[in-house]
Amino acid sequence: MSEETAIRNDAGLATGRTGLVWVSGSDAVTFLDGLLSQSIEKLESGGGARSLLLAPNGKLRAVLWVIRQNDRIGLLGDAGRTEVIVADLARFKIRVDAQLEVETEPVYDIWGPRAAGVAAQAAQRAAELAVAYPMQRSPFPRFIVVGSKPDAAEMAPAVAEAIRIAEGEAVSGLDLDDSTIPQEALDVAAAVDFDKGCYLGQELVARIDSRGRVNRRLAGLVFAERAVPSPPESVEHEGKEVGTITSAAWSGLLDAPVALGLLRREVEDGSTVATATGRAMVMPLPLRT
Numbered sequence: 001m002s003e004e005t006a007i008r009n010d011a012g013l014a015t016g017r018t019g020l021v022w023v024s025g026s027d028a029v030t031f032l033d034g035l036l037s038q039s040i041e042k043l044e045s046g047g048g049a050r051s052l053l054l055a056p057n058g059k060l061r062a063v064l065w066v067i068r069q070n071d072r073i074g075l076l077g078d079a080g081r082t083e084v085i086v087a088d089l090a091r092f093k094i095r096v097d098a099q100l101e102v103e104t105e106p107v108y109d110i111w112g113p114r115a116a117g118v119a120a121q122a123a124q125r126a127a128e129l130a131v132a133y134p135m136q137r138s139p140f141p142r143f144i145v146v147g148s149k150p151d152a153a154e155m156a157p158a159v160a161e162a163i164r165i166a167e168g169e170a171v172s173g174l175d176l177d178d179s180t181i182p183q184e185a186l187d188v189a190a191a192v193d194f195d196k197g198c199y200l201g202q203e204l205v206a207r208i209d210s211r212g213r214v215n216r217r218l219a220g221l222v223f224a225e226r227a228v229p230s231p232p233e234s235v236e237h238e239g240k241e242v243g244t245i246t247s248a249a250w251s252g253l254l255d256a257p258v259a260l261g262l263l264r265r266e267v268e269d270g271s272t273v274a275t276a277t278g279r280a281m282v283m284p285l286p287l288r289t
Contacts, residue, residue, distance in 0.1 A: 003159045008140075011114035012163075018133070019082035020103035020269070021075040027096040028071050035092060035200045036066065037182075039193040043068040048131060050191040052182055053077075053088060053252070058204025060180045061088055061202040062172050065133050076133055076144060078172045079107075092200075105147040109133075110165060111155070112141060119143035122150040136186060138167035138286040156184030161249040165258050168285030170192060170218055175246040175260050183208050184262065185218040216243065216262045219269070220285045223257040225278035233275040235261055240265050245275060251287075258287055 006012075023032060032040045038051030045068055053062040062081040066121050067074035077085055088102050093100070105128055116132070117271040123130035127148035135142055140163070142226050157165075170176050170185050182205055192205060208214060224227070234241055243263035251258040263282065267273065271282045 003127075003156060004252040005160050007112050007153070007155060007159065007163065007209055008253065009113065011110055011112035011118045011152045012159070013150055013152040014089070014109040014111070014155050014157075014160045015106060017109050017160065018107050019077055019079040019085075020107050020129075020144075020146060021077075021082060021085050021089075022101045022103060023073045023075065024052045024071065024099050024101070025097040026071065028073050028098045031065075031093070031096050031098040032073055032089075033196065034198070035089060036064070037192040037199055037202070037205065038066055039196040040066065040068065040073060042193070045070050048133075050134070050136070050187075052186070052191050053085060054182070054199075054205070055178065056201055058181065058201040059178055060172065060176050060182055060185075061085075061178065063136065063170070063176065063186065067129075067131055074129070077280055080174075101144060102149065106149065109160075110143045110145060110150050110152055111160075114152075115141040115143045118152045118280025119145050119148045122148045133228070134166050135169045138169065140286070154219045158249060159252075161247070162251045162258065165220070165247055165249050165260050166249045166251055168218070168220060168260070168286040168287070170260060171247065175218065175262070180262070181208065181214050184214045184216045202262050213265075215265055217265050218285065219243075219261055219263045220283045220287045221245065221261055221273070221280040222254060222261040222283050222287060223259070223278055223280040226257065228257040229259055229275055229277040231259070233277060235263060235273050235275055237264075237267050237271060237273045242273065254287065254289060
C-alpha cells in the first residue's frame with residue numbers, strides 16, 4: 001500500500017501549508033465586511049465560511065476560510081499568502097479598532113477520514129484552535145490544529161502534494177495568481193455573499209456572475225508517461241497553446257503523474273493534450289480512478 005493510499009484510509013499530518021491571521025477589536029467585523037467577499041456579520045460565533053480577498057480590480061489575492069469567535073476573526077489561507085493578507089488589509093485600516101496579528105504557534109493540517117477524531121484529541125490537550133477547514137472543491141476531510149501537535153503520521157511533502165492536486169485544491173501564488181479571476185478556479189457561490197453590501201473587488205465578480213463568462217478554468221490532468229512535469233509547462237491541444245500546468249506530482253493512488261492547470265474553457269474533459277513532458281488527459285476535479 002502506498003503512503004498516499006494509507007493517508008486516504010487514515011489521517012496524515014502536514015505543517016507549513018496553512019497560515020492564520022487574527023483580526024480583533026470592536027470594529028473587526030465591520031472592517032472585514034467591507035473588504036472580504038463573504039458576510040462576516042452573518043457568521044455565528046464558532047462558525048466558518050469560505051471567502052475571498054480580492055484586489056480592487058477583482059482579481060484574486062487570497063482564498064480564505066473565515067472563522068468567527070465573537071469579535072475575533074481568524075483568516076485561514078495558504079501559508080505563502082499570509083504577508084499578502086496582512087499587507088492588503090492593513091492598507092485599509094484607517095481610524096478603525098481592528099488589530100492584525102499573525103498566529104505564531106505552529107499550524108498543523110490533518111487530512112483523511114480520521115482527521116476529525118485526531119483534531120478532537122488535540123483539542124483535549126489544550127490546542128489553541130481545532131476546526132474543520134474544508135477543501136475548495138472536494139469533500140476529502142481536512143482539519144486545522146494550532147499549538148498542540150496532533151497524534152498522526154506526518155506526510156511526506158510529495159505525498160501531500162499528490163493528494164492536494166488530486167483533490168483539486170488550488171494554492172494561491174502557485175495555481176492562482178494576481179491575474180486569476182475567481183470564477184476561473186473556484187466555486188464562487190460558496191465564497192461570495194451576493195446579497196451583502198459593497199466589498200473590495202466586487203464589481204468584476206458581480207458582473208461575470210450576472211452576464212459574463214470566463215475563458216479559462218482550473219482543470220486536472222493525468223499523464224500517460226511516468227515522468228512528472230516541471231511547472232510551469234505550456235499545454236497544447238490540436239496544435240494550439242491552450243494553457244499552463246501550474247503544479248504537478250506523482251500520484252500513488254492513480255499510479256501516474258497528476259497536475260493542475262489553467263486551460264482554455266473549450267478544452268473539454270476527456271481531451272488529450274501535450275506538454276514538454278508528454279501526453280495527458282484532461283480530467284474533472286477531484287481526480288479519481
